[in-house]
Amino acid sequence: MTVTLQIDGLFKRFGEQQVLNGFSLQVARGDVVGLLGPNGCGKSTVLNIICQLLQADAGQVQLAGQPMIEQSVHARTRIGYCPQQSALYPDLFPQENIQFFARLYGVPAAQRNARVAELMERFSLVPYAATRSGLLSGGWQQRLSLAVALVHRPELLVLDEPTVAVDVEARMDLWHLIEGLRDSGTTILLTSHHLAEAQRLCNRVALMRYGKVVAEGSVPELISRVPGQAVVKVQSEDNQAVIQRAIELGWSVCQHAGKISLLLPHNLNLREVVDALDGSKVNAISIDPVTLEDAYLELVGDSSSISLNL
């Protein structure tokens, strides 16, 4: 396995707040790694340190085996960065924005026009070639940001919540584009609030809490860490009674937004579950396989800032 990005023991403090607390992560070449965690857990800080927008108090970041602090400008030419909010020049046309960044990144003049044309084509921006970037919709601006981030063929693409400010349709389009990048072997590190996004795009996911990784692995690996075979979702007039009964049965209980999720330690069918919960006032009940959402709730335990659904 060739390691593209190796992060060891990052610490970062802002005033009294310890934002990163020994964050470590490894990204192999061709991997798409998703960083998930509640607001303020340090996801964006990690990306900012990788992109050299911030300096860590301690710890090391290596890109393809070379420490990044010692190769500042060179390292920047090897990373493609797509910020959360598109940072484009609104009065320039899309191809002019790409061209401008191509020059900053030192793309040779002989290849520049062809590269800009290729990205315009690949990201379906050609019909908007005569539209100023500031007049594009949020989704199209994010597409353009992605194209800009890729202009110098980076070894690592860093996406900071790439779909946070776009509508559902644009999000699906962006997912499709990122899937295309993944399938072509681009190494990507992304942060997200959408579990569905991580589940769809990432082949590895790192769950963060309090400035460090609390669980990491492929989606099936993370799901396998959940101590249950299936999840029972219950709606009841008397949640406490259901919870009490589930605890008596030795089932794990998770409560989110007034809904109860019960982790079954072994396979039971719906009839057996209803029978087991006998005596509780159950209004609605369903049994589903364990998902990344359940893994997240189990391993991170804070769902307050995570979008559980699309």
Add this chain to the structure above:
Amino acid sequence: MSPYGLLLDQTLAVSQRLLLEQWRQRRGLIFWAVFPAAMMLLFGLVYAHNANMRAGLDAAAAGILMGAALFFSCLGGTVSIIAAERERRTLRRLLASPLHPAAYFLGVVLAQMVLAAVQVLMLYSIAWFIGARYHGSLLLGGLILLLSVFAYVGMGFFLGARFARRSEEVVVALSAIGVPLLVLGGTFFPLEIMPAAMQTMAQLNPMLHMNQAFKGVAAYNLGIAELRFELAFLFVFCAISLALGLRSYRLLLVEDQKV
């Protein structure tokens, strides 16, 4: 690409982008041209009309170019550029790129030099039409203008990095600070007609010495020997401005990293 080749290409990319943006914002460009042109026309006609003041017409043309035109476009324009980069969050995007800070700085200087050259042509065309003439060495005049552009851009970086957080603040700050400095710098009226106290105070105004230097060449055909004090002042002021500007820009980059 060699490091120097990259630095040059980045500088050219920044300046071309700024000029393109200026061109696309035509409405702003019109106001940018109208203000000094109107000042030139109004003050020029006043000077030309009054027999006692006609001798000052050539100096008025030089003063308006240096003050009303270059001050607002080079200093004000640089402050606006910094504020806009912050507002659009492109400054952070640039920080994540391998853009060298010197390339950014020089790119802004280059763009402002192009704009300054256009203003010189425009204002001296109007001045010529009214009857004003340029008398001195083009080389020395060009050197003074070049140093002035560097000084204004340096000050622009300093003020923009330290004080201008939003575009709206730029206009207010320039009006509040800039216009009194222009009047006290002898941009519109000769220093001699001011009260003695104001004349003494004006000596502390860098604008005055920049004006005196360019007026000396353009209106009175003075050479390096006669203008040695003004030129020395201009060199020192230019160096201080550039140092302050670069330092403020570096601090801005560090501060922006913390956001």
